[in-house]
Structure formats: structure tokens, C-alpha cells
Amino acid sequence: MQNKLPLYLFLSLLLLLILATAALYMGVYEFEKHSFFEIFKALINDDNSISESDKFVLMDLRLPRIVMAILIGSALSVSGTCLQGMFKNPLASPDLIGITSGAILLGAITIVLGTHIKPYIPEVFHFSLLSIAAFLGALLTMTIVYRISTSNGKTNVVVMLLSGVAVTAMAFSTTGFLIYLSKEEELRDLTFWNLGSLGGATWTKNAILAVVIVVAFSFLITKGKALNAMMLGERDAQHLGIPVEKIKKRIIILTALLVGTCVAFSGNIGFVGLIVPYILRLIFKSNYHIILPMSAVFGSILLLTADTISRTIAAPSEIPIGILTAFMGAPIFIAILIRSKKSM
Template sequence: MGFFFSMQNKLLLYLILSIILLIALAIGALFMGVYDFGGKSPIRVLQQIIAHDPNINLSEKYVLWDVRMARIVMAILVGSILAVSGTAMQGMFKNPLATPDLIGITAGATLMAAITIVLGSFFRHLLPDYLQFSLLSIAAFVGALITTILVYKMSTTQGKTNVIIMLLSGVAISALGFACTGFLIYLSKEEQLRDLTFWNLGSLGGATWVKNGILLVVMILSYSILITKGKALNAMMLGEKDAEHLGIPVEKIKKQIVVLVALMVGACVAFSGTIGFVGLIVPYILRLIFKSNYQIILPLSAVMGSILLLVADTFSRTVVAPSEIPIGVLTAFLGAPVFIAILIRYKNSM
């Protein structure tokens, strides 16, 4: 009992410190950008917005609230969702390489989004208005769900996951997805080509408060189930049979993880394109500190993912301002060395 309370206190302390760091970084990100507020502090402009000051400059309000603030919030939401998705997948597959982008889930979501962008005009008018508005998100979710189920079925036999088959199936699905996306790029018009380039490279430049609201709803619904699964994932690390003997509903939890990860990754791909390696970097770093205790790693990854993507996005939009580096390129630069390090550790442990 003492150990439990000790662990809970440690988790609470780490969460509080991480959230304080995230808030500090978010405030700092408000000051980063090329727009000149005429000597005023962005915090002062934000106070005017909150107070509904009638004397506020509309350009300043638009830049700070609808562009900069919306983008910061999207970075926080997407980073958190991708990190938790990767952590949950690694716990389910019992392998640090099982992330949505490495096993083809992101590629599946991107492909369905690409199909909707290029071919949506042929069938969009046949759908009700509410479906037309959310068609891209639904398509990305369906693509992520189908890919997740395929990878799981291909790599799992009698409750055991073959890591080699899992990675190879992810490579195969990603290759097929990129090939189909390439063909769609060949067929696309100029405006569609710009949209497809956005999805492939990843960007938070299209952030809006409506999109953030949808991401927030998806995150709350998913986290209400996933974040509490740390104890179950710890038990599953011992083996699914042992977990069942401990009273863990293994199959039910795996189905929940599959559906919720597909939902979260699909929503992220629909709004921010392909941003890889976040679900690999964050759990890897946390695992170095806390071993494989998912009761700590899972909730902490929700905050650390936000910190990682917020820093990456702030860097991407300021280092070559007024242009920006695609954030998917930055996360790939960060993630590739981590991926190599995991492979080396895995090789040395054999």
C-alpha cells in the first residue's frame, strides 16, 4: 500500500512539473513569430481579447488568437494524442517499435485522406451535409482502423505477436499506401496537389478552433478509457495468459486500444497530416527513466508529447521565418536516431 501511494505521489509530482513546463513553453511560443504587435506584449493583447476590449486592433487579434494561439493549442493536442497512441500500441504489442507511423497506421490514414482529397468531388455531393463536413476525418479514421486490424491480424498468432512480421507488414502497408498516394498525386489538380503535399509533410499551419474542438473531444473520449489502462498493460507485459489469470480482460482491452488509437491517429492525420516518430520518441525517453511501468508512462506521455511537438512546431515556424520547415521533417530528424538506438539495444539484448 505504501509503495502504491509513493508511486501515485511521484506520478502526481512529475505531472505537475511537466504541466508547468508545458505552460511556460506555450507562453514563450506566444512571443515567437514575425508579426510586430507595435511594441505591445502578446500577453497584453491576449488580455484584451479575453476582456473583449473594443479598442483592440483586429489584425493583432487575428494573428494572436486565430493563428498563433490556435496553432499552439493544436500542437499541444496533436502531440499528446500521438504520444499516447504510440505508448498504448507499444504496450499492446509488448514492443518499443510498435508505433502508428512505423507499422503503417499513419500511412493508411494518409492514403484514405488522399483518396478523399482527390476523388471526393465524385461522391461528396451524394452525402448529407454533416458527413460532407467531417468526411476527411472519417476517411482518415477508417484508413487507420483498417490498417491497425490488418497489422494485428497478420502479426499475432495465438495471442503472441511476431515482431518481425509486425514490422514487415507495416513496411508493406506503408509502401502500398505511399505508392497509391503517389498515383493520386499524379492524378491530382494543382489545388489538390497542395493539399496532398500538406498531408505528406505534416503541418500545423491549418489550425483552427473548430479543429481544436474536435481534437479535444476525441482526446477526452479516448483518454477516459486509455489513460486508466496502465495497470492492465503492465500485466499484459507478463504475457496475455498470465494477465487473464490476474483478472485482466485482455481481448476487450486490445479491441479498445485498436479502435481508440485508430480514432486518434485518424483525427490527427485529418487535421495535421503525417507527423511521424512522436509516438516513438516520447515512450522511449520515459521508458529509460521509469522502465516499463505504464501506470506512469501512459499519463506522462500525454504531457511530454505536447511538450515535444510544441517545441518542434515553434522551431519549425520561426527558424526560417516567414517560411516554415514542415514539422513532419523535423520529427523524422529527431525520431530516426531514436529508432536506430532502439534497434541497437534490441540487437545487444538478443
């Protein structure tokens, strides 16, 4: 099956390309040129045969949003896959164990109290303050949950989930208090934060996301064999020459970086890191050498599909994408619980 990985990746990337092309044409606005090749040719040649309105909708609205859906879906899916491999449990996704909530908590504090915080922070960090806060929130939560739930290399699943519940409750209550204190503009930002949306996609944000993902994936994607060995037990993995503690620390930092950056740009989009690994595990068993790279593509497919539905199903209004992913993820979460209740 491993020999067929390039074929699986090619077919899934082809599917992603088809979905992305279809997503360009789905929406309230209709292009004057109905052929994708006509639009693409006009943009490449810059021959002014494409109208300004077509160019604006394509280059400033739909394409950045499609690219952001691809990037964030991939990042969240790989994060969930790595956490499940590290904790050796299918319930260890960023939102269920509180990592997303931790990022949202510090991000919400930054949104409401940012004007009071910025005078004490160097000016160079002002533009990226929200992203830094979300990353620190994710990293802090990840570290706390890991320390509480893991002892002698073994993770107590119930404690892990309860830790996530506690962090989520704290984030929810604090965000509610901040909503009470917030002004009108801050209230809109917090509402976006809680429900999740890709409506604020820009090429600048996509460039930052792409850099973060390239840095994180350069380590995470190649650790499939190490995660396979860790599934046998950490002592066995060490006997096979796997630097277990080093890998775990890097997974913690890099998944926090991925989740924090995604939350900073899109708000709360849950269950992507749960749905994709679960589906791939049904197909490829627990072979992380295949699941990790495949999750990078299928996460993009899932979020791009969800975002396209969110902005077209009730056009011209938009359903928050976090609602859709939660609607898809909740039944899968229940199914995993039913299958895992004996081991838990």
C-alpha cells in the same frame, strides 16, 4: 515513484505552459503590446486597447496553432505508448507499423476523388468525410497488422514491422499515382498531407480534436496497470482479472480514432509516438501507470517545440513539421533497433 506522479505531472504541465507562452511571442509578427499580461488583460476585458492585427494574429493564427500542437502531440504520444504496451515492443508506433500511412492513403483518395464519392454519401457526412476516411484507413491498417503479426497472443516483431513497410509502400505508391492525376489545388493538399503541417489550425478543428481526445483518453489513460499486467504475459494478466481481449480491441479502435483524426487535420507527423515513450521508458522503466499520463503531456511538449522551431527557424517561410519530427525520430529508431536486435 507512483506517489510522485502528481508532482511529475504538475512540473511537466508547468513546463508546457511556459513553452506555450513563449511560442505566442515567437514569429515574424511582433505585437504592439509587448507584455503577455497586457494582451491577456485586454482580451479578457475586451476594452479595444489591443489592435485588430494583434487580436487576429493571436486569436486566429498563433493560439489555435499552439492548441492544435498540444492536442495532436498528446494524442500521437498516448497512441504510441498504448500500442507499445499492447504489442509489448518499443517499435510499435503508429507510423512505423503503417497506421499513419493507412490513414494517409484513404485521406489522399478522398482529397482527389472526393467530388466523385460525395454523391453516394449522405450530405450530413460531407463535411467530415476526410476525417472519417482517415479513421477508417487507420482502423483497417491497425486490424490487418495486428491479425498478421499476432498469433496465440504473441507478436512477431519482424512480421509487424514488415507489415508496416508493406502498407507504407502501398500508401506511398498510391499517393504518387494520385499526385499524377490531381489538379493544382489537390496537389497542394496532397503535398501538405505528406509533409505534415499545423498551419491549417482553427478553433473548430481544435474543438473536434478535443472531443475525440477526451473520449479516447477517458479509457486509455486509466489502463496503465492493465498494460503493466499484460507485459508479464496475457495469460498471467487474465489470471489477475484483466479482460485482455476487451482492452486490446478498445485500444485498437481508440488509437485508430486518435491517429485518423490527427492525420485528417495535420497530415503526416511521424515518430512522436516513438520518441516520447522511449524517453519516458528510460526514466520510469516500463511502468505504464506513470508513462501513460506523462506521455500525454510530453507529447504536447515535443510537438509544440517542434512546431515553434518549424515556423521560426527559417522565417518567414515554414519548414514542414513532419520533416523535423522524422529528423528527431530516426536516430531514436536506430537506437531502439540496436538495443532490441538480440530479442528480435
